[in-house]
Amino acid sequence: MKTSFQIKLLSFFLCAFLISSVAMAQKKASGPIPSPRDSVSGVIKGAHIKIWYGSPSVKGRKIFGGLEPYGKVYRAGANEATIFTTDKDITVEGQPLPAGSYAFFVIPVATGKWTVIFNKTAVQWGAFKYDQAQDQLRVMVTPKKVKLTERLVYKITKSGFSMNWDKTSVPVLVK
Known part of the structure; x- marks a missing residue:
């Protein structure tokens, strides 16, 4: 039971990290390029x-x-x-x-x-x-x-x- 909870917790943090990484990448991509x-x-x-x-x-x-x-x-x-x-x-x-x-x-x-x-x-x-x-x-x-x-x-x-x-x-x- 303890292992199942740890796996769920690890999965939650991994998903949160991936979602925030994608959001930050989209934010950077939408801004102007300093020296195009x-x-x-x-x-x-x-x-x-x-x-x-x-x-x-x-x-x-x-x-x-x-x-x-x-x-x-x-x-x-x-x-x-x-x-x-x-x-x-x-x-x-x-x-x-x-x-x-x-x-x-x-x-x-x-x-x-x-x-x-x-x-x-x-x-x-x-x-x-x-x-x-x-x-x-x-x-x-x-x-x-x-x-x-x-x-x-x-x-x-x-x-x-x-x-x-x-x-x-x-x-x-x-x-």
Whole structure:
């Protein structure tokens, strides 16, 4: 009899745990994702370009020189590293970049040109295991001050692409 009571009690707690776990999972799933995945694609000089990235928000924070320190490799998005793919060989800021998929990073600085990096290890989490030896291409670009862009976004134009976030746009020339 005592064993039957213990089994019922254990069953009750197990059911209560499962029900509360499902309810909490549904609550989390229904809320907004803090840095949702996004992508943009287009054609530049005959090459099909696609950029996959996590899109974080400013949320009143100081972004470059704050959340993202100057002089340090930044994954150019949130969570997984941003992935840049081209189906044809292109030139980026006058330098050749073979067709393929690359992790896209930037190194922001307070003043002057930023370093833009295309790394051969396309799939990686953030920049935590970034290896400079795997860089396919590094070029320097001049960022521009722009109106506030709350959520990080990439734009593809006829002359290249840009990463826009906070009050900064990082344009990259592609041919």
